Amino acid sequence: MSPTPTAAPAIELIGIDKKFGAVHANKNINLTVAKGSIHGIIGENGAGKSTLMSILYGFYHADAGSIRINGQNTVIQDSQAAISAGIGMVHQHFMLVENFSVLENVILGVEGGALLGRGVSDARSALKRLEADYGLEVDPDAIIEELPVGLQQRVEILKALYRGAEILILDEPTGVLTPAEADHLFKILGVLRDQGKTIVLITHKLREIMAITDTVSVMRRGEMVATRRTTETTVEELAELMVGRRVLLRVEKGPAAPSDVVLSVRNLTVKDGRGVTMVDNVSFDVRAGEVVGIAGVAGNGQSELLEAITGIRKPASGEILIHGKPVTGFDSARLRALGLGHIPEDRHHMGLVLGFEESENSVLGYHRDSRYGRGPLLDLDACREDAKAKIEKYDIRPPNCRLKTANFSGGNQQKIVVAREIERDPALLVVGQPTRGVDIGAIEFIHRRLIAMRDAGKAVLLVSVELDEIRSLSDRILVMFAGRVVGEKTPDTGEQTLGLMMAGIAA
Ligand SMILES: Nc1ncnc2c1ncn2[C@@H]1O[C@H](COP(=O)(O)OP(=O)(O)O)[C@@H](O)[C@H]1O
Ligand SMILES: [Mg+2]
Numbered sequence: 001m002s003p004t005p006t007a008a009p010a011i012e013l014i015g016i017d018k019k020f021g022a023v024h025a026n027k028n029i030n031l032t033v034a035k036g037s038i039h040g041i042i043g044e045n046g047a048g049k050s051t052l053m054s055i056l057y058g059f060y061h062a063d064a065g066s067i068r069i070n071g072q073n074t075v076i077q078d079s080q081a082a083i084s085a086g087i088g089m090v091h092q093h094f095m096l097v098e099n100f101s102v103l104e105n106v107i108l109g110v111e112g113g114a115l116l117g118r119g120v121s122d123a124r125s126a127l128k129r130l131e132a133d134y135g136l137e138v139d140p141d142a143i144i145e146e147l148p149v150g151l152q153q154r155v156e157i158l159k160a161l162y163r164g165a166e167i168l169i170l171d172e173p174t175g176v177l178t179p180a181e182a183d184h185l186f187k188i189l190g191v192l193r194d195q196g197k198t199i200v201l202i203t204h205k206l207r208e209i210m211a212i213t214d215t216v217s218v219m220r221r222g223e224m225v226a227t228r229r230t231t232e233t234t235v236e237e238l239a240e241l242m243v244g245r246r247v248l249l250r251v252e253k254g255p256a257a258p259s260d261v262v263l264s265v266r267n268l269t270v271k272d273g274r275g276v277t278m279v280d281n282v283s284f285d286v287r288a289g290e291v292v293g294i295a296g297v298a299g300n301g302q303s304e305l306l307e308a309i310t311g312i313r314k315p316a317s318g319e320i321l322i323h324g325k326p327v328t329g330f331d332s333a334r335l336r337a338l339g340l341g342h343i344p345e346d347r348h349h350m351g352l353v354l355g356f357e358e359s360e361n362s363v364l365g366y367h368r369d370s371r372y373g374r375g376p377l378l379d380l381d382a383c384r385e386d387a388k389a390k391i392e393k394y395d396i397r398p399p400n401c402r403l404k405t406a407n408f409s410g411g412n413q414q415k416i417v418v419a420r421e422i423e424r425d426p427a428l429l430v431v432g433q434p435t436r437g438v439d440i441g442a443i444e445f446i447h448r449r450l451i452a453m454r455d456a457g458k459a460v461l462l463v464s465v466e467l468d469e470i471r472s473l474s475d476r477i478l479v480m481f482a483g484r485v486v487g488e489k490t491p492d493t494g495e496q497t498l499g500l501m502m503a504g505i506a507a
Pocket of ligand 2: 049050051171
């Protein structure tokens with residue numbers, strides 16, 4: 001093979017424009033990605049990143065613009081054309097056949113990739129080579145649904161490489177991975193790049209961009225706002241470009257002024273559906289004017305503790321008091337009436353009804369309030385007026401209270417829940433994983449609202465698996481391990497110390 005006289009860029013997108021009805025998802029986008037580089041595309045939810053890459057992969061058609069691959073004008077009308085042009089994509093949601101083996105998934109749909117005879121043994125050796133070349137070990141005979149997500153993702157990558165991909169697009173690949181799996185993925189991407197592949201990594205995590213990309217482009221509200229060499233930018237600059245204003249990556253707060261006890265949990269034991277003890281004789285208080293954070297690795301009883309406190313799960317024994325009044329076993333509606341606000345961990349299952357319009361979710365759980373209805377009927381006009389005010393105050397986008405909640409991005413859905421619970425002005429706010437799946441602009445906003453609640457004299461109980469979040473918001477930290485509170489620490493306690501407690505190693 002003779003060397004290319006001028007190294008053409010692997011990818012050139014020229015004037016790409018795309019509308020979905022009224023939504024202008026990509027506005028005249030230009031992007032150049034050098035061969036053999038890792039290029040990051042960063043932007044908040046809804047910025048247009050997936051749309052742009054779906055156009056490159058032939059999944060959507062641009063309304064205008066053109067694409068060059070290795071300097072050649074290339075029309076990509078479908079993903080088959082993208083594959084022929086050497087482009088592979090690892091989607092946000094895997095596209096694997098769950099009950100097929102790794103090998104079957106890899107060769108599925110490849111031209112001439114017969115599932116029988118020589119085709120399979122050839123594919124098996126090709127797969128072995130790919131695994132060896134790129135450090136992508138995975139058992140070819142394992143059934144997909146039995147593999148952890150990190151390995152399923154590896155199969156997606158193998159599948160693309162097997163099809164001859166020279167350009168690999170990964171859309172938010174670490175959203176489903178543990179930190180260790182993510183680090184492993186980054187090593188693999190580094191190897192692929194060093195062997196000449198071109199990688200486009202979509203993410204909204206600044207840390208990932210800084211860790212592995214060579215260059216980075218920032219998208220904001222459908223526009224490409226900047227491209228930088230990664231070594232020549234900072235997380236602060238990228239955050240500002242993403243959000244369009246300066247973003248505080250740290251939470252600013254003064255000292256707490258705790259007063260009366262609002263929530264008391266006494267010797268609480270909670271069992272799960274199978275009768276397994278998940279919360280084991282836990283006691284603590286939360287006072288007005290403080291944030292008490294519960295740190296812990298997911299699955300150590302935090303969810304069941306929150307469920308018991310918020311009336312979703314009946315405790316096996318022990319007592320819960322609000323303002324000194326026993327409320328053990330009360331249902332959510334009664335607890336709300338006593339001043340409990342709840343931002344649930346899982347907004348899709350407990351916080352929102354996605355098929356309802358935004359204005360309805362904006363009053364969900366409080367719809368029997370006199371201000372939203374007359375008798376049994378919901379006053380839709382009152383709900384919508386109320387929703388509009390919250391949309392404005394919480395900068396919920398798009399600002400349309402008639403839109404189905406399913407059509408809002410994750411960060412905006414979370415803001416709908418946060419607005420609903422905070423605007424009720426509860427005396428006690430119980431918060432689970434408030435920023436899971438939320439982008440940085442919204443994280444900053446939600447953190448500020450929580451601190452403002454504290455400063456207004458509310459009691460805030462925060463559960464999060466993000467240790468940074470616990471440390472920056474809490475005034476006191478309780479660490480949970482195996483259903484027990486194994487210690488209480490101040491927020492200036494080092495990450496290592498807390499980490500050891502979370503692992504059950506030190507008290
Ligand atoms: N198939 C679609 N139909 C209608 N609107 C869409 C569709 N796909 C994306 N959008 C809208 O286009 C905008 C950009 O979305 P997307 O490209 O998914 O953003 P990102 O990947 O940066 O989060 C959003 O407002 C989104 O709601
Ligand atoms: Mg996306």
